Amino acid sequence: MTDIRTTIDDWRNRGAHQPWFRRYEWLAIGLVGWIAAAVLFLPPFGKPTPLGAAGVILWYLTGFVLAGVMLTDREKPILLKRATSLSVIVLFFWLFYRYSGTRWDRVQEQFFNFSRMDGVWELYAQGLLVTLQLSIVAAVLSIIFGLTFGILRTLGNPVIDLFLGLHVDIFRALPLIVSMVLIFYALPFLGIRLPAFWAAVLALVLMNSAYQTEIFRAGIESIPRGQIDAARALGLGPGATMRFVILPQAFKIVIPPLTNNLVSLVKDTAVAYVITVPELLTTAQQAVTWKRTPTPLVLSMFVYLATLIPLIHLTRRLERRLDAWNVR
């Protein structure tokens, strides 16, 4: 970090050729004035007067212009930029605090009321377990089907292509929740009664294997023709060519879209709530009725975050590792 003294000298010297409104002193003063105006003059939430509303809008606009001028110029001292972005963020939250209409006194009591959470954590654990079972079963099955269908689609048999293409088209266009409801609530009319868990698995597999069919197919088709020629010229059969030459290369291409698909599969297990699978969201809703407070629902969101954010970061790390490996 630069010494404060030289930083200030820097501002003086480098700003010298700028018009007055771009000089750092004025911008800094403007920023301070902007914050002061917010604290002192902005009207409280409630009945908005025309004057008050105009003031809020004016305040917003000046804020954005100031911050924009300050932040988009790469020559500005880093200290000033940091201060600007900090105040933008602080003021954003402050604005939300003041104008969102939230009754902050009730937030803690309603949303984070840990005293009412007795027994709910155990419920969460059960729910999370079901969510994980659902995710793993559905993920494994859809990879098996997606890979098989993907390979079959590259063979170019028109009959197979017709059916697999239909599968892909239908389940890329049908919302997951609709197919779940159809499977669970409509199929019983036909005498097909699947347990809720397996109805959810079926819907998840139908949709995700459709997406994965296309992912695997694209991966396989992106392998240059010459690779296949070379493998066949060595005398490798179609199966061995697929196994030793095409799939290992397609695998690396397929990983990023595939992990994205799997992450959204895990998220989509929450939809199974509508067909009463006792997964995390369902247990949270049960707890809401049981404890008469929205706290369990709000906290369940954090359970999802705590599960999924690491998962997303893990997949991103994997992708980066693969990238580095591919470039070499």
Added chain:
Amino acid sequence: MSAVSDTKAEPMIEARGIHKYFGGSHVLRGIDATIARGEVAALMGSSGSGKSTFLRCLNRIEEPSQGDVLIEGTVITDLRTDVNRVRADIGMVFQEYNLFPHMTVLENVALGLIYVRRRPRSEAQETAADALKRVGLADHVTKHPQQLSGGQQQRVAIARSLAMRPKAILFDEPTSALDPEMVNEVLEVMRTLAEEGMTMVVVSHEIGFLRKAADQLIMLDAGQVVERGPTARVLDEPEHERTREFLRAIR
């Protein structure tokens, strides 16, 4: 099934009236060729004349629409032929090298030995290392293809064919994708092979190399043989107008 017998007079590769259609277009129009054991045959012709297609028909990477290919007197364009055995016995080197990027150089060369010849892994790797030594790449066995220069990659591709101990090797413009200074290292390896008695079919327009190494030259045009004969004769006294034109253009 390869019929191994004492057949010195029998040609190594024989093509009889090969036709090839791609959809409606008639790409090969009845090509005959005979390549004797230990002979080097060169294929020439302008772009699109069907050289690659013909070459690929010889090991059935491309299926001929009509006509037969015989290897050591055995018809391989036959219902009963195990085409993978045939291909294992005939090497092929491509213009774009087509090395497998996910394997090391050694794994590239050993792949066919392990999964087609069913050799134990350690033995296959020894054979592969030998083949790489023959093309002068003994130091690079653990690298990946992308880490090598174009010339080195093409030599790995040659080693990959060599390691299978093939009866013949087909070369499809092996030096056309190379920078000029790398062409010679590849041609040098090919010359040595020719001198050691390998049967080769080469698509190439490197006149100097062909003059030294090739016994027979076949000139293709629009899917037909327009001229064939001993290399020097065809190069110096071309009989056909089309051949003269072509030779003028590439010189």
Added chain:
Amino acid sequence: MRQELIKSRPIPLILMFLVGLGYLLAAPATSGIGIAFDITATVAVFVAFLFLFVPVQIDKGAPLWLQNLSALALLVLATAAFFRWADGDWGRLGYLFFNVEVMSRPGAMARMLSGLWIAVQVFLFSLVLSTLLGMFMAVVRSIVNDALLNFFIDAYVDVFRAVPPIVLLLVTYSALPYSGIVLSPFATGVVALTLIEGAYLTEVFRSGIEAIHRNQVLSARSIGLTAWQAMRLVVLPQSVRIVLPDYSNRLIGLMKRTAETSVIAIAEILKVAQDLQSQFVNATPLVVGALLYMVVLFPMTRFVSRLEKSRPRQ
């Protein structure tokens, strides 16, 4: 006709088909142990058939009629298995699932269509808002590129990419009113979907902007354009082409996700269909609802597949 007689074995395939079909057409077991055996045997039939089926399909030399017939055979087996295991009342299939009379009752179709209209409205509102949000975040992130702002933008993106939409919908709908923020269901739906979609679109736009080579920006700056001008005149027009397939994919996902707003009592297609289903005790409204989604989304997915094929190489 030539063929590579490597692994494709037509005769065993045909035999397997006949045996499998014979088994599947026989009456299913009823007792406990018998059912377990039955399930195993059905799975075994398919595994065995597929073992013979796949080589025939892979073998480029196998005759086309054999390939097509065996594909058809697989379909026949699948159908047989379906009917074997789904011992429903087939006579009532049409009555329950494709019942024109039910849908022609007064108001039924009109309600379905109004559901479609509401779904489209939710879609359009969240689309416009989240596009603006994502665009703004992405541009700020790459032009300003200030570590502190980046941190907050990334945190926003991470959080809302990790939240399942249905969870956020329920939280905003049933929990927020307790804190004094009262929004209509429609507004709640739009806000929740916008927040989630905005996070994804930030990523989409950002990768689009970053895909433009740095030299493009440098040469733009070297002829004296400002950062904003370079962004507006050089980078954004180029990234539109790169971003378009991903963007349209998100757009399809958003349209599909409007169905999830049914859990917060927005009267869109699925909600209406479910209401009608319980009112008429008939599954036809659900089928019609599914068809409505297909009608809207089919052209969109087709269009995107086309876009993806013509995507510029980076």
